[in-house]
Every structure is written in C-alpha cells, then in structure tokens.
Amino acid sequence: MRTKVAIIGAGPSGLLLGQLLARAGIDNIVLERRTPDYVLSRIRAGVLEQGMVDLLDEAGVGARLHREGLVHEGFALSFGGAGHRIDLKRLSGGKVVTVYGQTEVTKDLMEARAAAGLTTIYEAESVTLIDWETSSPRVRWVKDGLAQELTCDFIAGCDGFHGVSRATVPSTAIRNFERVYPFGWLGILSETPPVDHELIYVNHPDGFALCSMRNPMLSRYYVQCRFDDKVDDWSDERFWDALKSRLHGEAAERLVTGPSIEKSIAPLRSFVAEPMRFGNLFLAGDAAHIVPPTGAKGLNLAASDVRYLSSALIEHYDTGSAAALDRYSEQALARVWKAERFSWWMTSILHRFPETGGFGQRIQQAELDYLVGSEAAMTALAENYVGLPY
Template sequence: MRTTVGIIGGGPAGLLLARLLHRAGVDCVVLEARTRAYAEHRQRAGMLEQGTVDALRACGAAGRLDAEGLVHGGIELRFDRERHHIDFPALTGGRTVTIYAQTEIVKDLIALQLADGPPLLFEAEALAVEAPETSAPRVRFRHEGRERTLDCDWVVGCDGSHGVARDAFPAGAVRTYTHDHPYSWLGIMADVAPSCDELIYARGEGGFALHSMRSPTVSRLYLQVPPDTDLGDWPDDRIWDELAARFAVDADWTLERGPVTAKSLTSMRGHVHEPLRHGRLLLAGDAAHIVPPTGAKGLNLAVSDVRLLARAFLALHRTGSEELLDRYSRECLARVWQATRFSHEMTRMLHTHPDGDPFEDRLQLARLRRIASSRDAAAELAANYTGLPLER
C-alpha cells in the first residue's frame, strides 16, 4: 500500500486527522488495531472545549453533536459545604463547553470515514515504524492474517501511550516527563438523571468527587480513592453514600441514586514526550502526552494536536513548504505544557492529600476561596477550562 500520510490509530485523534486531511485533498490511510465494535465502545472522556466543537463542525462531523450534545455555561465548585458557580460565558466572552461522549465522536467519524473518506483498516495491528528519518518511512502491520507494509511520505502516531510509534524515536533523542499522583478515581456510570445542570467539582472531607453526565438520563460520577483500591470493596450503596457525603452542602440539594451499570478505576498521572517529531514521524494525542482527567484536557489536547498537524499538511500540500511541520513539535508542546499545568493545579487543589498534611489542606482551601471571590482568578480558570486559542 502507498499513501501520503499513514495514520496509526483509529481513535478520535487519528480519525479526525484523516477527516481533515481528506477534506483538504491530502490522501491518507488509517490503521486501527482493534475491531470496529471495540473502537466504537471504548469509554473515555465526554467534555468538549469550544475549539473541539468548532473543529468537529468545520469537518462535517457535528450533526449528532449539535442535536444531542449538552451545552454547559459553567461548572460548580463545592467546598466547606458551599456552592460556587463559575460562569464561563461571562468570564470568557461567550465560550462554553459541551458534554458529548468520546464514544459518540468515534462513531460519527467512523461512519463518515467509511461512507466518504480515505481507507480505514480495522484489526490492522501496527508492528513497527521503519526508516522514519528518511524521505520514505513505512509502517509494517498485520492485517487479515499476514504482514503488510504501508509506504508513506509521513507517518503520524495516534496509537496511544502503549503504541509502536513512540518506540521508533531514538532513545538518546527523547526526554519524557512523568508525574504520578498518590490517588486514583473510582468512576461509575448510572442509569439515573443527573442531579445537576452542570458539572460539580467537590472537595469534601473524605476527598474529591465529580458529578458529570453522559445524557439527560445517564450520570457519570467519580470518587477519589487510593491507587490500590479493589473495586470489590466498593458495593453500590457504599459508593452512593460516599458521593452524597462529599457533595453535601448547607442548601436544599439531593444526590439522585440509580442502578450502577459500570465501574472503573483510573490512575492519575501526567506524561509528556519530547520532542513530538523524529524525521517524518510525528506524534499526536495520548502517544504524545497524558494528563490527569481533572481538567478534562485529554481529548481536547488530541484535537488541538491534529488541528495543528492538518494545518501543516495543508500548507505542505498547497505550497510545498515544511515550515509548519518544522514548528509542530515546539508549538504543540507549548500548548501541552499549559494544559498539563492547568490539569496538575486543578488536581492538587481539589484532592485531599493521603498523608493528611494540614498545611497543604489550608492552601487548597485558600486557592478555592480565591477563585470563588475573585473575578480575575475565576476568569483564569474559565479560560483554561474552555480551551486556550489555537496558536497561529
């Protein structure tokens, strides 16, 4: 097989990049290691920044998003049994966020790709990226029981933190930065209408809790727990009781309970890979960076990556200039580190420390109080949460 851009990974990053390239007249092929059914049912994030929504609309992938997405004008912070609303449009000049599950985005992009798009191969396991430092890189992959080769002008690794794209970078030319937080999230999906109109970020005495949703009838909730937590130790009633305690406020509000349909445990870690380019191999999405989910940046950062890449490939296609591709790693990492900083600060501010440090405890409350009482501090949070403008 032969193509201009070989894309490893059929998640939202790889699929959106393929869609943007196709609309710009740049041919590409997407290799996805899993089945279509698996790809369409991977449970991931569901909060979309304004720029992510705009990008999906611009490439014709927002029909269901506009019909079914839940537009939110802010979030609620809870601490000391108080409620504080952060009004995004008032603080950012009209920007909002939208709740629409990543699984639905993938379904929408796959449908578009198969109906009107470049080749998308399922159960095509990438084995290696070869000769990325040359003008003719290739991806060796296994499909339908045999090994094949995809010859490319460029390769983009959107294959996540355990994919093969990162392995093609020379060890001496790479630096990785990681941080593991000393807690995890116990997440549940429940068949019950959300108890709130917007997301609730709560810092209770027992730790952090988040109330989110997937639809008007499905709630998504999280609890801070130790990293070594056994889900078997958390029956449904215990989860609901702990959520209610952490969301508790001195006001008329009730946490609605319902059947729990799924439970999961999510580690809280940050990881950044530098650089994001080696020869004609580029990284995007989770292959390039991972952030803790507190700031809802993972999916949105992946979309920002591929928007920058698509712009760079379009410039190459139209003018022959590689200038934007040469700048991709630097410009992308500047944005990644800002999002990593925001996610780290949100995480540290809202989670109780397992060692029970009273000094840190008072600092966290001071940060929260500052946001609740200062328009400037609230505006800084709102600007980062709704998404910083894409660099030009």
C-alpha cells in the same frame, strides 16, 4: 500499498486527522490494532472546548453534536459544605463548553470515514514503523495472518500512551516528563438523571468527587479512591454512599441512585514527551502527552495537536513548504504545557494528597476561598477551562 499519510490509531485524534486530511484531498490510511467495537467501548471524557467543536464542524461531523450535545455556560465548585458557580460564559467573554461523550465523537468520525469510503484497517497486529527518519517511511503489520506493508510520506502516531509510535523512538532522542499521582478516580455510568444541569467539582475531607453526565438520563460520577483499589472493592452501594457524603446539602438531596452500567478505576498521571516530531514521524494526542482528567483537557489537547498537524500537512501538500511541519512540535508543546499546568493545578486544589497533612489542607482551603472571592482568579480559571486559543 501506498498513501500520503499513514495514521496509527483509530481513536478520535487519528480519525479526526484522517477526516481533515481527506477533506483537503490528502490520501491517508488509518491502522488500528483493535476492533471497531473495542474502540467504541472505551469510556472517556466528554467536555469539549469551543475550539474542538469548531474543528469537528470543519471536519463535517458536527451535526449530531449540535443536536444532542449539552451546552454548559458554567460549573460549580463545592467545598466547605457549599457550592460556588463559575460563570464560564461571562468570565471568558462568551465562550462555553459542550458535554458530548468521546465515544460519540469517535462514532461520528467512524461513520463519516466509512461514508466517504476511506480506508481503515482494524485488527492490524504487530505494527512496525520503518525508515520514519527518511523521506520514504514504511509501516508493516499482520492482518489475518498475512504480512502487509504500506509506504507513505509521513506517519502520524495517534495510538495512545501505550502505542507503538512513541515506543519506536530511541530513548536517546526523546525526553519524558512524568508525575504519577497517589490516587485514582473510580467512575461509574448510570441510567439516572444528573444531580445538576452543570458539572460539580467537589473538594471534601474524604476526597475529590465529580458529578457529570452524558445526556439528561445518563450520568457519569467519580470519587477519589486509593491508587491500589480494585473495582471489586467498590459495590454500587459503597460508591453511592461515598459520593452522597461528599456532596453539599442540596446536591446530595437531588442525587438519584441506580445500578451502574459501567464501573472502572482510572489512574492519574501527568506526562509529556518532547519533542513531538522525529524525522517524518509525528506524535499527537495521548501518544505524546497525558493529563489528569481534572479539567477535561485530554481529548481537547489531542484536538489541538490535530489542528496544528493537519494544517501543516495541508500547507505542505498545497505549497511544498515544510515551514509549518518544522514548527509543529514547538507549537503543539507550547499549548500542551499550558494545559498540563492547568490540569495539575485543578488536581492539586481539589484532591486529598496523603503527604500534605494539615498544613497542605489549610493551604488548599485558602486557595479555594481566594479563587471564588476573586474576579481575576475566576477569570483565569474560566479562560483555561473553556480552552486557550490555538
């Protein structure tokens, strides 16, 4: 088999890259070790920056997003028993975010790829990347017990934190930066109306909480929990009690509870791998970086990687120039580190850290008080939340 770009991973970053390349006339094949149903079963974030919405429009998959997505012009910070609205649209000069689940983004991209007759190979086992440092990379895998091989010009590693792409690179050629946080997020999905029409981020003595949603009758809620907690430790009743106790008065009164239809615990980490290019192997999305979910930057960072990489590949095939490909890693990492900083900062002001004690809690309180009392501080928050320019 032969293609121009082999894409490893059929998550949103891999599928979006494939869609943008295909629309530019660049052949590509996507390899995914899981089944389509498994890929769609992964529950992830769903707050999209305007830049990502524009990119999905460019890829021709934005129609359902615009019909069903929830446009948010602000969100609330809750601490000290009161809520404080951050007016994103006013503070950022008119920019907003759109709530639309990652599962829905992936589904739209899957359907568009299938409709265009593009090749996606699911259940590709034992994927191996070969000669990626040369001008003739190859990808090998096993499908239905048969060994197969694909030759290509470039390999795009979009296969996530635990994927084969980054693991293929020798440790001497890559530098990893990581911080693991001493807590997790326990999240549930429930068929209940959201507690508010916008998101609520909560700082509370018992720990962080987040009130979010997927649509007007599907809510997504989170509470901070111990890093070693297990899902079985948390009954629905315990979760709802913990969430309600962390909400300020009006929000607590509006909370509608019900059976969870999904429940999971996500560990929190900040991670960056440098560089993001190795010969003709390029990393994108979670394969290269992870952010804590505070501030909803993970999916949006993957989209900006795809924007830079797709543009560079299109320029290369249109003009023969490698200039944009040579800039890819530096350009992507500049935005990655700004998003890492913002996600770390939001995490630091909203969560309870066991090692900080009373002094750290007072500093956190002072930071929040300053934030909601300063137009400049709120503007900086809004600019980062709606997304820095590509």
